[in-house]
Amino acid sequence: MSLMAFLDRVADVATFDKVIEPARQVVLAALKPQALKDLLHGTWLGHPLHPVLVQVPVGTWVSAGLLDAIPPLRPAATVLIGAGVAAAVPASLAGAADWSEQETGVRRLGAVHAVMNISALGLYAGSLIARGRGRGTLGRVLSYAGLGMAGSSAAIGGHMSYAQSSGASHAATAARALTSDWIDLGPLDDLPEGRPALRTGEGDSVEVPLAAVRRGERVDVFVGACSHLSGPLYEGAVEKVGADECLVCPWHGSAFALDSGEPRRGPAANPQEKLEVRIEAGRVMARLPGRHR
Numbered sequence: 298m299s300l301m302a303f304l305d306r307v308a309d310v311a312t313f314d315k316v317i318e319p320a321r322q323v324v325l326a327a328l329k330p331q332a333l334k335d336l337l338h339g340t341w342l343g344h345p346l347h348p349v350l351v352q353v354p355v356g357t358w359v360s361a362g363l364l365d366a367i368p369p370l371r372p373a374a375t376v377l378i379g380a381g382v383a384a385a386v387p388a389s390l391a392g393a394a395d396w397s398e399q400e401t402g403v404r405r406l407g408a409v410h411a412v413m414n415i416s417a418l419g420l421y422a423g424s425l426i427a428r429g430r431g432r433g434t435l436g437r438v439l440s441y442a443g444l445g446m447a448g449s450s451a452a453i454g455g456h457m458s459y460a461q462s463s464g465a466s467h468a469a470t471a472a473r474a475l476t477s478d479w480i481d482l483g484p485l486d487d488l489p490e491g492r493p494a495l496r497t498g499e500g501d502s503v504e505v506p507l508a509a510v511r512r513g514e515r516v517d518v519f520v521g522a523c524s525h526l527s528g529p530l531y532e533g534a535v536e537k538v539g540a541d542e543c544l545v546c547p548w549h550g551s552a553f554a555l556d557s558g559e560p561r562r563g564p565a566a567n568p569q570e571k572l573e574v575r576i577e578a579g580r581v582m583a584r585l586p587g588r589h590r
């Protein structure tokens with residue numbers, strides 16, 4: 298069995314759900330302030346924050362492993378390990394925020410990922426203590442064990458991203474199925490004022506749902522699948538969030554600015570795919586932006 302198939306099997310096992318769900322509720326309660334959640338998700342950045350932050354512990358720990366192999370450079374390795382331990386804390390918080398609002402299979406693998414990361418952190422913290430007490434050999438054994446643990450955990454994180462689409466924009470995936478031609482969405486007068494309406498766009502082999510929002514003579518058209526987890530945006534609502542009129546997802550409340558598609562409230566961190574619009578003889582025409590054509 299390949300590693301990927303093994304990880305998929307783990308994601309199918311419900312045995313630990315009765316532990317995972319209470320843990321998720323604890324994370325959700327601890328991250329209650331929306332501003333804190335948005336900060337950790339990366340909503341303000343327009344990109345998930347967790348994969349950005351993990352670069353620091355991964356980079357410092359790998360570098361420390363190399364420096365530890367060269368005796369005169371071992372003091373520098375200790376500094377890097379300390380920097381990695383400090384950087385792992387915000388990286389873990391961002392990961393926990395994302396994990397708490399993911400699908401079941403991602404949460405199961407994410408729980409394994411989290412336990413392994415905490416173990417790696419513990420091994421590195423133990424390594425720092427051992428080095429501080431002059432027990433360099435033990436310190437190096439612990440840090441190499443931590444590197445092995447963190448590396449294995451990173452493989453699971455990669456599977457969550459690349460095979461389970463955790464953190465990926467589900468809207469961008471849906472957009473790729475859409476025709477690159479102008480799509481006739483029907484008469485402007487048929488669209489309700491100030492709330493999203495379902496329209497469909499032609500895809501390669503399937504029809505792609507779109508969410509059209511009319512405000513007077515202006516129409517904003519988005520891919521209908523929310524960038525977070527494909528929630529039906531055409532069943533959402535229009536709401537003011539901060540200074541922006543936003544389209545709000547009915548599933549987890551992510552809000553996207555109508556003018557730009559940028560996320561204004563999480564858990565979404567990726568923007569929502571927005572189509573170009575023109576009105577022609579009273580009919581609404583929409584087309585994918587150039588980056589998809």
Ligand code: FES
Pocket residue numbers: 523524525526527528546547548549550551563564565
């Ligand atoms: S699917 Fe989660 S906020 Fe839209």
